[in-house]
Amino acid sequence: MRQTLTAVLERDTTFTTDFVTEPYEAAWAGEARWFVHTLASSGGGVAVRMVTQISPDGLTWCDLDGSERVATGPGLVSWPISEFGQWLRLHATLTGENPSVKLRIYLTAKS
Amino acid sequence: MTTLEPSGVAEELRCAITSADPRLSKFSPLRRILTYDDFNSGTHGWTELLGNYNGRGDLSTVDDHMRDFRPPQLSSCTFFDIGTHGAMTGTYALKLATRPYTGHTATAIRRLTMSGRGRLQIEAYFTFKAEAVLDGSVGDQFGDVRWDGNLHPSEAQFGCFTVATDLCGDGGLRYHTVARYLNTTLENKLVHQWVYPTVPEPTPREHLAGKVKLGYGADFTAPNPEDWRPFGEPQELCYNEVPTKVNWHYLRWVIDTATRRNVELQLNDRVMDxxxxxxxxxxxxxxxxxxLLNFYFSVRTHSTIRNFLFLDSVLISTQW
Incomplete structure (x- = not known):
């Protein structure tokens, strides 16, 4: 049977500026998927623009690929990732007028 | 020592079988092995601790000091300088990692129940590290440690780690047993001292009743530093100089749930009453x-540098 693990990297966190999630090791996993749940949002034309970042040592980071995912309001956004390195994190940029978003961020990984 | 001595053929046979199994021979289990966790095959139920929330599942009702203990990670113990260090057994260890926030704690808890009363023992092979700092923000001096080719400032950047229980029974009588290795003071001075709290851990019910309100980064086990007392003599562990070498340590801790007392703690070659x-x-x-029978490990940073506790393997055994 395959191994699986769900980590809640942010649980009920309100962001008003750009952020990165804490480094998370997933070298054992062959595939993974982000679930970003926007619980609440306020501001004008607010968007959370997210890219997956990878690292060989948990210290230095680069983008996994060129893709960007965007959350524009309450609800769930998800996308798969593969061929990543030792560590994973999300880099998020907030756009819009006085943006404020409350997020729950899951990383699900599978061997 | 509480390690069972052979007494009779059955006990000799049990010891022989345990000794012949390379997974178990590095442990000294009591009669019944309740759990054996080798993290090459998953997290084995060691999970993040979270405070309680209201009936609507509103996580904003979780106490501030218990809402962000971070999810444990399956780590290959990989570092910037040498790559994959690996665990003591196989590739993976369970890693607890704090945020880079002074006072932040990471936890891993295992939730069981008691099917008897008596001696209860947890054994683990573990190591502990502060995250390597590569951006020059720390330099060669931290706390009372200056890099001299042997001692490294990283050692003063590690705060403390804790092994503890949450136990309840016999009509709702709840208590904790706690052993903490205080590597540094809150001022980042090396102390290498085992300590215990003199008060029970603040609970969500006490918060709801208005008895306690703690901020993010508070020490959830016992928030007032004056409520901790030393036991045993200072003990130097094998940090091994730099933040990227890991040496695995043996821990064996015995309590007695019949008498609700501590018994003894062994760390490598030292046994403390x-x-x-x-x-x-x-x-x-x-x-x-x-x-209720919960064990948890935690790690707390006393600086703005992430602290890690790595568990290679854990074994819980009982006398009952």
């Missing part, structure tokens, strides 16, 4: 926790 270390119970009874 803990029978005189008090176990303060909660004054009020707790519902919904009959026969």
């Amino acid at each position: 803990m029978s005189g270390v008090p176990v303060p119970p909660y004054q009020e009874r707790y519902d919904s926790l009959e026969n």
Whole structure:
């Protein structure tokens, strides 16, 4: 049977500026998927623009690929990732007028 | 030592079988092995601790100091300089990692119940590290450590780690047993001292009742530094100089749930008598926790540098 693990990297966190999630090791996993749940949002034309970042040592980071995912309001956004390195994190940029978003961020990984 | 001595053929046979199994021969289990966790095959139920929330699942009702203990990670113990260090057994260890926030704690808890009373033992092979700092923000001096080719400032950047229980039974009588290795003071001075709390851990019910309100980064086990007392003599562990070498340590801790007392703690070649270390119970009874048997490990940083506790393997055994 395959191994699986769900980590809640942010649980009920309100962001008003750009952020990165804490480094998370997933070298054992062959595939993974982000679930970003926007619980609440306020501001004008607010968007959370997210890219997956990878690292060989948990210290230095680069983008996994060129893709960007965007959350524009309450609800769930998800996308798969593969061929990543030792560590994973999300880099998020907030756009819009006085943006404020409350997020729950899951990383699900599978061997 | 509480390690069972052979007494009779059955006991000799049990010891022989245990000794012949390379997974178990590095442990000294009591009669019944309740759990054996080798993290090459998953997290084995060691999970993040989270405070309680209201009936609507509103996580904003979780106490600030118990809302962000971070999810444990399956780590290959990989570092910037040498790559994959690996665990003591196989590739993976369970890693607890704090945020880079002074006072932040990471936890891993295992939730069981008691099917008897008596001696209860947890054994683990573990190591501990502060995250390597590569951006020059720290330099060669931290706390009272200056890099001299042997001692490294990283050692002063590691705060403390804790092994503890949450136990309840016999009509809702709840108590904790706690052993903490205080590597540094809150001022980042090396102390290498084992300590225990003189008060029970603040609970969400006490918060809801207005008895306690702690901020993010507070020490959830016992928030007032004056409520901690030393036991045993200072003990130097094998940090091994720099933040990227890991040496695995042996821990064996025995308590007695029949008497609700500490018994002893072994760390490598030192055995400390803990029978005189008090176990303060909660004054009020707790519902919904009959026969509660939780163990947790935690790691707390005393600086703005992430602290890690790595567990190679853990074995819980009982006398009952």
